[in-house]
Amino acid sequence: MNHNPERREIAIYSREELCGDYFILWIWDDELSKISNPGQFFEIRAHSSLHDAWDSQRIPKLFKPISVYDNSGGRIGFFIKNVGPGTSALARLKAGDTLELIGPLGNGFPIVKGRRVLFLSGGIGYPPLSYLQKELINHNLIFWSHGGASSADVFPCDEVWTVDGSFGKQGMVTEGMADLLLSKKIDLVYSCGPGSMLKQAAQIAAAHGIEHYTSMEAYMACGIGVCHGCAVPVGTDEDWTYLRVCKEGPVFNAADVLWSEL
Ligand SMILES: Cc1cc2nc3c(=O)[nH]c(=O)nc-3n(C[C@H](O)[C@H](O)[C@H](O)COP(=O)(O)OP(=O)(O)OC[C@H]3O[C@@H](n4cnc5c(N)ncnc54)[C@H](O)[C@@H]3O)c2cc1C
Ligand code: FES
Numbered sequence: 272m273n274h275n276p277e278r279r280e281i282a283i284y285s286r287e288e289l290c291g292d293y294f295i296l297w298i299w300d301d302e303l304s305k306i307s308n309p310g311q312f313f314e315i316r317a318h319s320s321l322h323d324a325w326d327s328q329r330i331p332k333l334f335k336p337i338s339v340y341d342n343s344g345g346r347i348g349f350f351i352k353n354v355g356p357g358t359s360a361l362a363r364l365k366a367g368d369t370l371e372l373i374g375p376l377g378n379g380f381p382i383v384k385g386r387r388v389l390f391l392s393g394g395i396g397y398p399p400l401s402y403l404q405k406e407l408i409n410h411n412l413i414f415w416s417h418g419g420a421s422s423a424d425v426f427p428c429d430e431v432w433t434v435d436g437s438f439g440k441q442g443m444v445t446e447g448m449a450d451l452l453l454s455k456k457i458d459l460v461y462s463c464g465p466g467s468m469l470k471q472a473a474q475i476a477a478a479h480g481i482e483h484y485t486s487m488e489a490y491m492a493c494g495i496g497v498c499h500g501c502a503v504p505v506g507t508d509e510d511w512t513y514l515r516v517c518k519e520g521p522v523f524n525a526a527d528v529l530w531s532e533l
Pocket of ligand 2: 490496498500502515516517518
């Protein structure tokens with residue numbers, strides 16, 4: 272894609288409260304909507320003018336990577352979990368406040384037709400798959416398994432796992448994956464979540480010879496391909512290189528990632 276993202280300031284159209292620490296910020300922008308695809312993300316932060324003196328001592332200057340959760344007819348949604356300084360600054364925003372953003376960034380998921388698809392998400396890996404589901408739903412059979420730490424981390428899907436057993440099946444979401452591949456006759460997996468979950472999912476999909484695209488997590492400094500702080504190893508033990516999650520990713524063919532080094 273030739274799009275060259277610039278930093279923009281956009282007013283928040285509306286804000287939606289979800290369970291626990293989760294919330295959604297909605298913006299309207301026809302141009303960004305037309306060029307955003309499932310799996311892409313924006314670097315976003317609360318506009319600096321909104322921070323009071325107390326905040327400005329504590330709130331990081333860095334933008335934070337946030338996936339496109341929904342995108343339809345100009346309306347773009349960001350589904351966010353308040354986990355630290357950057358997201359807690361975003362959590363204080365309300366309709367009419369200004370969001371600073373750069374994007375859309377990275378390469379998204381391949382769009383397919385006529386496949387039997389498994390979605391596997393963990394925690395805040397849910398939002399990009401939600402957008403992808405809307406793009407795939409009319410042309411594929413999709414089964415969605417989602418895992419979270421507790422009942423505060425679960426969202427609409429076909430099967431839920433929680434680590435503490437407070438909702439759905441108890442355990443890690445990957446525990447049910449091999450059975451689903453067989454029982455649902457899955458021929459393609461999309462995953463997004465914590466690195467340890469993606470690594471397990473990659474091993475299980477590979478053992479069954481099933482194509483698998485995964486959206487990788489990484490701590491990002493610049494978010495635009497300059498600092499190389501988000502690089503992950505791809506290739507084989509004999510012939511490998513680094514690719515940047517923010518530029519060549521965040522979506523990779525899981526078979527290309529050198530999981531033994533992660
Ligand atoms: C491509 C991409 C898309 C993302 N999309 C979303 C999204 O749609 N919604 C959303 O809420 N978050 C998303 N994230 C995660 C979000 O960017 C991070 O949680 C971010 O670091 C939060 O910033 P913070 O300043 O609030 O907290 P930080 O101070 O950065 O982190 C707070 C806590 O979370 C832990 N943490 C932060 N990031 C990670 C990580 N990548 N892996 C493991 N632990 C981590 C830290 O160790 C720390 O304990 C995405 C990340 C990437 C790379
Ligand atoms: S975060 Fe700087 S290159 Fe990816």
